[in-house]
Amino acid sequence: MSRPATELIRRGVARAGIRHELDADGWLALRDALAEEPELDFLGLWAEEGAVHAAFHGPDGVLLATLPVTGGAFPALSPARPAAAWFERAVADLWGRRAEGGTDGRPWLDHGRWAVTAPLSSRPAPNTSEPPQPVFLPATGPGVHQVPVGPIHAGVIEPGHFRFHVQGETVVRLEARLGYAHKGTLGLMRGKSPRAAARFAARISGDSTVAHSWAFAAAAEAALGVKPPPRALLLRGLMAELERIANHLNDWGALCGDAAFAWPQARCGVLREGLLRAQEAAFGHRLMMDRVVPGGVSIDIARSGPDRLRAALAGIGDGLPALRRITEEQASLQDRLSGTGVLRPELAARFAAGGFVGRASGRDFDARRNGAYPPYDSLAFEVPVLQAGDVEARLAIRVAELEQSLALAETLMARLEPGETLVAPPPEAMRAGEGVALVEGFRGDVLCWMALDEAGLIRACFSRDPSWLHWPLLEAAVEGNILADFPLCNKSFNASYSGVDL
Amino acid sequence: MSEPPENASQQDAAAKAPWPSLRQALSGLSWPPMLLPRLTCNLLRAPLTESGPPVPEVTVAALAERLEAASRARLGRSLAIRHVGSGSCNGCELEINALSGVVYDLERLGLRFVASPRHADVLLVTGPACRNMTEAVQRAWQCAPEPKWVVAVGDCAVDGGVFRDSYAVEGGVGQVLPVDLVIPGCPPMPGLMLEGLLALVEAQREDAEPQPGPLRNEPEF
Numbered sequence A: 001m002s003r004p005a006t007e008l009i010r011r012g013v014a015r016a017g018i019r020h021e022l023d024a025d026g027w028l029a030l031r032d033a034l035a036e037e038p039e040l041d042f043l044g045l046w047a048e049e050g051a052v053h054a055a056f057h058g059p060d061g062v063l064l065a066t067l068p069v070t071g072g073a074f075p076a077l078s079p080a081r082p083a084a085a086w087f088e089r090a091v092a093d094l095w096g097r098r099a100e101g102g103t104d105g106r107p108w109l110d111h112g113r114w115a116v117t118a119p120l121s122s123r124p125a126p127n128t129s130e131p132p133q134p135v136f137l138p139a140t141g142p143g144v145h146q147v148p149v150g151p152i153h154a155g156v157i158e159p160g161h162f163r164f165h166v167q168g169e170t171v172v173r174l175e176a177r178l179g180y181a182h183k184g185t186l187g188l189m190r191g192k193s194p195r196a197a198a199r200f201a202a203r204i205s206g207d208s209t210v211a212h213s214w215a216f217a218a219a220a221e222a223a224l225g226v227k228p229p230p231r232a233l234l235l236r237g238l239m240a241e242l243e244r245i246a247n248h249l250n251d252w253g254a255l256c257g258d259a260a261f262a263w264p265q266a267r268c269g270v271l272r273e274g275l276l277r278a279q280e281a282a283f284g285h286r287l288m289m290d291r292v293v294p295g296g297v298s299i300d301i302a303r304s305g306p307d308r309l310r311a312a313l314a315g316i317g318d319g320l321p322a323l324r325r326i327t328e329e330q331a332s333l334q335d336r337l338s339g340t341g342v343l344r345p346e347l348a349a350r351f352a353a354g355g356f357v358g359r360a361s362g363r364d365f366d367a368r369r370n371g372a373y374p375p376y377d378s379l380a381f382e383v384p385v386l387q388a389g390d391v392e393a394r395l396a397i398r399v400a401e402l403e404q405s406l407a408l409a410e411t412l413m414a415r416l417e418p419g420e421t422l423v424a425p426p427p428e429a430m431r432a433g434e435g436v437a438l439v440e441g442f443r444g445d446v447l448c449w450m451a452l453d454e455a456g457l458i459r460a461c462f463s464r465d466p467s468w469l470h471w472p473l474l475e476a477a478v479e480g481n482i483l484a485d486f487p488l489c490n491k492s493f494n495a496s497y498s499g500v501d502l
Numbered sequence B: 001m002s003e004p005p006e007n008a009s010q011q012d013a014a015a016k017a018p019w020p021s022l023r024q025a026l027s028g029l030s031w032p033p034m035l036l037p038r039l040t041c042n043l044l045r046a047p048l049t050e051s052g053p054p055v056p057e058v059t060v061a062a063l064a065e066r067l068e069a070a071s072r073a074r075l076g077r078s079l080a081i082r083h084v085g086s087g088s089c090n091g092c093e094l095e096i097n098a099l100s101g102v103v104y105d106l107e108r109l110g111l112r113f114v115a116s117p118r119h120a121d122v123l124l125v126t127g128p129a130c131r132n133m134t135e136a137v138q139r140a141w142q143c144a145p146e147p148k149w150v151v152a153v154g155d156c157a158v159d160g161g162v163f164r165d166s167y168a169v170e171g172g173v174g175q176v177l178p179v180d181l182v183i184p185g186c187p188p189m190p191g192l193m194l195e196g197l198l199a200l201v202e203a204q205r206e207d208a209e210p211q212p213g214p215l216r217n218e219p220e221f
């Protein structure tokens, strides 16, 4: 099989041991080569002072390409990888580098409300203009009208604006305008030690705090050349599986609730609360925030932790059959979930959708298996995959994963041996370096790249939540559905707002 | 915190229930056989919902004072709450959502979430004051009818939390709205949030008996 893009990147000049640097011609050639190699998954694109980086997932794992950029623009990759459009818009908003020939040049994170423009560039300029009116992609036709929703929604959720173009009941086009929760997280990380900046990684998306902290820690460990102790790896795996269980329960209940089935929502809520309290007892925090840190874990599991967790997990295991029965056998629930919000497998593949979004649409990828990072390299588990791509399939994947995670958590607890949980960073002189990591969170694969300077402080960092690839796919999946089904579709994706707004 | 509600503890509660003979009494009846064990079980089981937390008096006194200053109007022993996300990491939302669940069940305490700030007595604001949200948050506040409260939930809302030094953040929610009550924590435990909200309800109860409002000068026709 010919892999023109993979080979082109590999021929680039090696940088920091993990990146391949291309020149301007090489980058342009990459765009053409990408069109010829659709199986090379695009993971993300970001910038730092003097360079733009793009991440792919190829036959040997994560592949990074770099283009030195000195002027105000660089050649866009979005014509060959539509998923790159959101990233290119972010690069323009945060670093002031425009993607030339990109498919979408509108601002996104920058709403014109900061005191500066291009806040992450070396010289942010003062912002002197009024906030511009947002521009939405048009939709025309007889009777088409717009429905604006947000940024403040009717439920207890994060802020974001949805612009629907509808014809009667049917959604002709949905566009998500996000960026409201932009907190400048990437800027805050710079100049801090990985240990200090881990607090920001833990707060990129609170529901994925373990996954983001783990990806961040693994990138830092790769950059520093340290290995966390085995016990810490087992505890990380345990926390990640618990996080998956709690979130899948939450989504399961919320999906049924959105379809007016209150009992599963109440039941899932009770089971989840039991788990959160056990997590609090085991790790001292209900969401296990700030527990995974560079070098290992910040806290060992409490002595009573495993028993508390086992009791909560057993309760969940006992509760599953009844929940499954309701979900799978109630015709009126099926009627709402089945055939709603279909994401076609071609699109999921083209956007390299991770997690339940990708796996419900035929994309057989799970960073735990494909990357086989410890402790998953020694654990047996199945990766469920379905083809239907509808709300029901996304729920079914969650349910299957939940069951696997119950078993995985049990195995991980059984394997815990006494030992160290945290290693010290290496001496200061050896701290410069770069690292990258891909860790499976409950939504999908979380990517983190980090560069440390001579003093071991963060020169640049980028954390990519799986939601970056899910938002544009939600827009596609909603098309042709009735407006009233949007909450179901949205919940079935459950993309993070804060995770992409950064 | 007490034990999470689990099947085992429910059965324990059932075993300790003061009417152990009920099961036997019922077993004599000729009810549909499938229904009987379930029904009995439900009759004997302890509720999943926990009792509400006690409310600290100092907080109530301080709030009552503020209410006095803000308005004499009484909202009664109930509050309509509108959540407003000002750019949180979504951790605080997770815990607020837990409040609506069976275990905390805030509706039984007279608290309920409403879909619009126009129906709200309380704006429950999460996240730092993100500059991209300033206008929306202030507009939501303007929409809410008087008298109204602003509760800042979580360390971010209190003072910007870890994000306070960012170019994209004003600081805490107090930078853009008049805050009446802060509930710290990252995220605050649901029990703590419930305590804070109940303090608001109590503050109104402690307020003086409803006063007749001042006579208005109605235009004469």
Ligand code: SF4
Pocket: A203, A206, B087, B088, B089, B090, B091, B092, B126, B127, B128, B153, B154, B155, B156, B157, B161, B185, B186, B187, B188
């Ligand atoms: S207080 Fe903590 S949990 Fe709440 S929004 Fe801020 S970082 Fe997230």
